[in-house]
Amino acid sequence: MHSLFKKLLLHHPELQAEVADLNGFVEPPRTYPPGAVIGRNRSVPGAVFVISDGWVLASHYLANGASQVVDIRLPGDFLYDQGNLGSSVGLEYVAVTEVRLREFRLSTEALLRATSIRLASAMMAEVTRDRQVITQHLVNVGRRDPAVRTAHMLLELAVRAEKVGLGDAHRFRFPLTQSMLADALGMSAIHLNRVLRKLRESKLVSFQNSMVTFEDFDAITRFAGFERGYLE
Amino acid sequence: MHSLFKKLLLHHPELQAEVADLNGFVEPPRTYPPGAVIGRNRSVPGAVFVISDGWVLASHYLANGASQVVDIRLPGDFLYDQGNLGSSVGLEYVAVTEVRLREFRLSTEALLRATSIRLASAMMAEVTRDRQVITQHLVNVGRRDPAVRTAHMLLELAVRAEKVGLGDAHRFRFPLTQSMLADALGMSAIHLNRVLRKLRESKLVSFQNSMVTFEDFDAITRFAGFERGYLE
DNA sequence: CGTACGTTTGAAACTGCTCAATGCCTGTGG
DNA sequence: CCACAGGCATTGAGCAGTTTCAAACGTACG
Numbered sequence: 472m473h474s475l476f477k478k479l480l481l482h483h484p485e486l487q488a489e490v491a492d493l494n495g496f497v498e499p500p501r502t503y504p505p506g507a508v509i510g511r512n513r514s515v516p517g518a519v520f521v522i523s524d525g526w527v528l529a530s531h532y533l534a535n536g537a538s539q540v541v542d543i544r545l546p547g548d549f550l551y552d553q554g555n556l557g558s559s560v561g562l563e564y565v566a567v568t569e570v571r572l573r574e575f576r577l578s579t580e581a582l583l584r585a586t587s588i589r590l591a592s593a594m595m596a597e598v599t600r601d602r603q604v605i606t607q608h609l610v611n612v613g614r615r616d617p618a619v620r621t622a623h624m625l626l627e628l629a630v631r632a633e634k635v636g637l638g639d640a641h642r643f644r645f646p647l648t649q650s651m652l653a654d655a656l657g658m659s660a661i662h663l664n665r666v667l668r669k670l671r672e673s674k675l676v677s678f679q680n681s682m683v684t685f686e687d688f689d690a691i692t693r694f695a696g697f698e699r700g701y702l703e
Numbered sequence: 704m705h706s707l708f709k710k711l712l713l714h715h716p717e718l719q720a721e722v723a724d725l726n727g728f729v730e731p732p733r734t735y736p737p738g739a740v741i742g743r744n745r746s747v748p749g750a751v752f753v754i755s756d757g758w759v760l761a762s763h764y765l766a767n768g769a770s771q772v773v774d775i776r777l778p779g780d781f782l783y784d785q786g787n788l789g790s791s792v793g794l795e796y797v798a799v800t801e802v803r804l805r806e807f808r809l810s811t812e813a814l815l816r817a818t819s820i821r822l823a824s825a826m827m828a829e830v831t832r833d834r835q836v837i838t839q840h841l842v843n844v845g846r847r848d849p850a851v852r853t854a855h856m857l858l859e860l861a862v863r864a865e866k867v868g869l870g871d872a873h874r875f876r877f878p879l880t881q882s883m884l885a886d887a888l889g890m891s892a893i894h895l896n897r898v899l900r901k902l903r904e905s906k907l908v909s910f911q912n913s914m915v916t917f918e919d920f921d922a923i924t925r926f927a928g929f930e931r932g933y934l935e
Numbered sequence: 936c937g938t939a940c941g942t943t944t945g946a947a948a949c950t951g952c953t954c955a956a957t958g959c960c961t962g963t964g965g
Numbered sequence: 966c967c968a969c970a971g972g973c974a975t976t977g978a979g980c981a982g983t984t985t986c987a988a989a990c991g992t993a994c995g
Binding site: 936937938939940941942943944945946947948949950951952953954955956957958959960961962963964965 | 967968970971973974975982983990994
């Protein structure tokens, strides 16, 4: 079994057999270079992808050139229809690192239909979890001050990365540029840079050389008011 | 048939019969006064509600007293588990107007299990739509300037309200206070007030006496860069 | 009539943005 | 092996946009 369903099985270990049935619908893995847009040439409209390796941004581009990163997707996460990828809605999945992923030859709906109801509701739960993550980002951007907001985001990603075996909770590889992270946090890259400096000087977290290191995990958790509950 | 499934059937008229089967799981309607918190005393953990009447805010409260409105729910919308309502996550549904709603004696998961796969995927689609709405709110708060952001939100609500038969696209009843709307837009109520004045003076939209009126629907649609695609 | 709640306005302080320049690291070609 | 270009990070200065605090106003309701 590939790492493909790592995350799904993590939450629902009892689904081993059902998940195995899905293998018949899976395309061989495909690789994208950094910067590539994912999902432009799908086998089926609405097809679902699963990330095997690499980081992916779900970004929304505005007419004036600004962009908002809506979600950051890690190995084990699904990439699914957000109202037809790349449609007029302006939402796109973009590879940050080199990305390896697999595609189902099925739309979200067909995937539900093809599988057991138990698996369907596990996927539903997965979607619900995604929704909560986005909800947190909304709270972040709307109402948390920039330093807290930044800390919160980094903590979330640390926990998510750890869950799928990338680094531990105190130190992990973080391949985004500051400007990408700024787009996720709804602020300018320059200001983010200054915020990061302050966080580093406060000995809370450092972000250097594509590595995030928490100097004092408890302190920053308190500082950010981070409750990991929404990720479980 | 109550207005209960108005919205679901709107998107999936073929599900008439299946929806009727659900009636067995539905509690009699319950009414909440303005300001009431919904979902504290559910019959089943994770139970799902459907709004029959009234407006509901999904809000997240922060430790410092600030709050972010994550979604605005209208008649026909579901209220479902956001990681166990009212848990440590701090998310709550609050009645804006007097609200009438019905509760299923089933969790989201059990609801899926109890129904046909077709209905399940219709609900899945509903959840996906919700996700897109939240995504738009995130883009709004993160990257659109306050006037555009405000216009965008009002347009979205106009369209959603119209869909379930509340007012037409040019004029509709809008029961939120400015301070609630500000919490949805991630800005201060005072600043929102000034933005509203500017919009009114530009003859784009007026918001007075709980009524929103678009003076020039096309103009404001252009101004806000509003694409209604994500609501369909 | 008075209270409560929401809206509106003013003024001052501050936060975060833009523009512009510099520094740093890496990969490439001479 | 060095020079140079490109991408990203960092810093400074000035400015515009937002927030905060405070107060007045309006309206609905007891």
